[in-house]
Amino acid sequence: MIDKVIQISKEAGEIIREGFGENFSIEYKTNASNLVTEIDKKSEATIINFIRKEFPTHSVLAEESGKHGTSSEYLWVIDPLDGTSNFAHGLPIFAVSIGVQKNGETICGVVYDVMRDEIYSSEKGSGSFRNGQKLQVSTNDDLRKSMLVTGFPYDIQDNPDFAIERFAAFLKTSRAVRRLGSAAIDMCYVAAGVFDGFWEVHLHPWDVCACKLIIEEAGGVVTNFSGEKIDIYSKQILATNKFVHQSMIQVLQAKF
Numbered sequence: 259m260i261d262k263v264i265q266i267s268k269e270a271g272e273i274i275r276e277g278f279g280e281n282f283s284i285e286y287k288t289n290a291s292n293l294v295t296e297i298d299k300k301s302e303a304t305i306i307n308f309i310r311k312e313f314p315t316h317s318v319l320a321e322e323s324g325k326h327g328t329s330s331e332y333l334w335v336i337d338p339l340d341g342t343s344n345f346a347h348g349l350p351i352f353a354v355s356i357g358v359q360k361n362g363e364t365i366c367g368v369v370y371d372v373m374r375d376e377i378y379s380s381e382k383g384s385g386s387f388r389n390g391q392k393l394q395v396s397t398n399d400d401l402r403k404s405m406l407v408t409g410f411p412y413d414i415q416d417n418p419d420f421a422i423e424r425f426a427a428f429l430k431t432s433r434a435v436r437r438l439g440s441a442a443i444d445m446c447y448v449a450a451g452v453f454d455g456f457w458e459v460h461l462h463p464w465d466v467c468a469c470k471l472i473i474e475e476a477g478g479v480v481t482n483f484s485g486e487k488i489d490i491y492s493k494q495i496l497a498t499n500k501f502v503h504q505s506m507i508q509v510l511q512a513k514f
Contacts (some may be wrong), residue, residue, distance in 0.1 A: 259358060259365075259366055260366045260368070260379060260381050262308075262312055262313075263356050263358060263366055263367075263368045263379075264368050264370075264377055264379060265308075266304070266305050266308040266309075266356070267354045267356055267368045267369075267370040267377065268370060268377070269304055269305075269308070270301040270302075270304050270305050270338060270354045270370070271301075271354050271370045271372040273297065273300050273301050273304060274297055274301055274339055274345070274352070274354070274372050275372055275373070277295075277296075277297040277300070278345065278348075278350070278372075278373070279348060282295050282296050282297050283295065283296045284346060288412055288413070292412040293342045293343055293346055294322060294342060295339070295342060295345065295346055297339060297345065298321075298322055298338050298339040298342055299322055299338075301338035301339050301354065302320050302321070302322045302323060302336060302338035305320070305334075305336055305338060305354075305356065306318055306320060306323070306326065306336070309334055313332065313334075315327075315329075315330050315332075316330045316332040316333070316334055317329070317330040317332065317333045317334070318333070318334045318336065319333060319334070319335045319336070319463060319464065320334075320335075320336040320337075320338065320464065321336065321337050321338060321462065321464045322338065331360055331361050332358060332359070332360055333358070333359040333360075333362075334356060334357075334358050334359075335356070335357045335358070335359065335463050335464050335467035335468070335490065336355070336356050336464055337353075337354070337355040337356075337442065337462075337464035337465060338354060339352055339353075339354065340352060340353045340354070340355050340369075340440050340441060340442040340443070340464075340465065341353060341438075341439050341440030341442070341443070343439060344438075344439040344440060349439065350372075350373035351373070351438050351439055351440050351443060352372060352373070352439075352440050352443075353369050353370055353371050353372060353440055353442040353443050353446075354368075354369070354370040354372065355367075355368075355369045355370075355442040355464060355465070355467070355468045355469065356368050356369075356468055357464075357467025357468035357469075357470075357471065357490070359467065359490075362489070363382070364382065364467055364468070364470065364471045364490070365381065365382045366379070366380065366381045366382065366471070367379070367380050367467060367468030367469065367470075367471040367472050368380075368468055369442045369443070369445075369446050369468050369469060369472065371443055371446070376388055376389055377389055378393070378446040378449065378450075378472055379472070380468075380471050380472045380475040380476075381475075382471065382475070383475075384475065385475050385476070386449050386471075386472045386473075386475040386476040388446075388450060393449045393450050393451070393472075393475075393476040394451060394476055394477055395448065395449060395451055395473070395476050395477045395478040395498075395499035395500065396451040396452075396453075396454050396499045396501075397499065397501060398454050398499065398501060398502065399501035399502060400502070401431055401432055401454075401502050401505040401506065401509075402431065402432065402433065403433050404432045404433055404454035404455060404502050405432070405433055405434050405435075405436065405452070405453050405454055406428055406432045406434070406435045406436070406453060406454060406455045406456065406457075406506075407435065407436045407437070407438060407444045407447065407448070407453045407455075407456050408425060408428070408435060408436075408437060408444070408456060408457055408458055409437060409438075409439065409440075409441050409444060409458045410425075410437070410458075411458070411459055411460035411461075412460075413460065418459055418460055419459040419460075419483075419493075419494065420514040421459055423514040424457070424509070424510060424514070427509050427512060427514075428457075428506075428509060431509055436453070441456075441458060441461060441465045441469070442465065442468070442469055444456050444458075445469035445470075445472065445473055445497055446469060446472060448473055448478055448497050448498065448499065449469075449472045449473045449475075449476035449478060450476070451499070454498060454499050454501075454502050455496070455497065455498035455499065455502050455503070455506050456495070456496070456497045456498070457483070457494075457495065457496045457497075457506065457510065458495050459493060459494055459495075460493055461492075461493070461495050463490040463491055466490045466492070466495060467490045469497070470488075470490065470497070473497050477499070477500065478497060478498060478499055478500055479497070479498055479499075479500040479503050480495065480496070480497045481496050481503070481507075482494040482495070482496065483496055483507065483510040483511065484507065484511065485503070485504070485507050496510065
């Protein structure tokens, strides 16, 4: 199945690559920060059509079109273009993210970094890879020497879950904090040891499904801000190399 997921991720990525920098229509979902382009929709339709052909009994949960089917033990969780705002503005940091669950457990995940032509992939119990090379999280255990990454939710104006205060707190307690605009790429970089930790609020299942497995299979840890286990529907995500996990929880649990 992982080969099939990689295949359709690349096909969707080709649609995105061809549309990058071209004229395309843009719609707004909840507010002016929450975009969807016709390329998102083309990518998603391509993936869903592939699933219907190759795995006709499987269910799908996709960002743009929602839930398809409910009876299968298999669920494909799809973000057809993670980083739409980057894509729309010509910033080449975006990805296709696809996770597959069986009976509620993620069994494989693929993130395709489109413009770098890098496939991050993982199967449950088999490790994580980037273009076939095994990934390993970093071994840094000092938050003060850590490079962290985060993102802001579309409703940041409401400052949900003290997002702004927590961002400021990590600016003061880490070496640096980056904000790339694609949660999928952020988390894959944690798996690859580029970043030591990632946190964000108000993510969705399609943001989390593939990446959670990729990080865990690379030796990392994914919890909520209290250190508790989560599923793909959690609204708090803390993903680290495991060595700075407790230090990041202490910052996240401070009184704001």
